[in-house]
Amino acid sequence: MIGNKLGLALAAAVVAFGVGAGAAVSDTPPAAPEEGEETPPALEIQPVTANCDGVVSPEVISVKTLGEVALIGVQPIPENAAYYDQALKFVKDRVAGEQVRVEVCPNIPHNEQGRTRAVVYFRQDEKWTNLSIALVEAGLAKVADVPGCHVPTKAWLTYENAARLARRGMWKDWQPGKAMTSDKPDESDFQ
Numbered sequence: 001m002i003g004n005k006l007g008l009a010l011a012a013a014v015v016a017f018g019v020g021a022g023a024a025v026s027d028t029p030p031a032a033p034e035e036g037e038e039t040p041p042a043l044e045i046q047p048v049t050a051n052c053d054g055v056v057s058p059e060v061i062s063v064k065t066l067g068e069v070a071l072i073g074v075q076p077i078p079e080n081a082a083y084y085d086q087a088l089k090f091v092k093d094r095v096a097g098e099q100v101r102v103e104v105c106p107n108i109p110h111n112e113q114g115r116t117r118a119v120v121y122f123r124q125d126e127k128w129t130n131l132s133i134a135l136v137e138a139g140l141a142k143v144a145d146v147p148g149c150h151v152p153t154k155a156w157l158t159y160e161n162a163a164r165l166a167r168r169g170m171w172k173d174w175q176p177g178k179a180m181t182s183d184k185p186d187e188s189d190f191q
Helices: 002-011 084-095 131-137 153-166
Strands: 048-057 060-063 067-071 099-104 116-124 127-130
Touching: 048 084, 060 099, 067 131, 084 116, 084 131, 116 131, 127 131, 131 153
Parallel strands: 067 116
Antiparallel strands: 048 060, 048 099, 060 067, 099 116, 116 127
């Protein structure tokens, strides 16, 4: 099947690291490894631009050539969450029926459900914008860290904290010290 062959070919691609949602995709390579660290093999970035056929959930979209694509870096949003419909609309407004840029994780190309894991970008103001970071910045998703993934999503906790402090999305009624042990995300947020 062409979609599976394309998915396997994409799995060999390196994904550009996520930056702020308003920033364009960077062509700057990641920092050099520290002394004593192994240098990873250099792989060429091979993003695919394709049409988004639909939105399955706020963190899963359907892409014509890849099937269902799970967004890297965001936790699944429970359907009964108060902000679920808002998050679903947020994603639909940006990608449904539009071209998206998909960069598949070369380390872990599929999740437990068999969906392709990828960083997905949408066009905003003539730039490709990271959809996962946009959701987190809007307060409509929490950061998820998957050990072994090539994207350092723990760095995105800065965006989650900013949304929390600004009381955007799910954080609208958040009270520091009540539901959380601190006003800054930490390792416990990944549990």
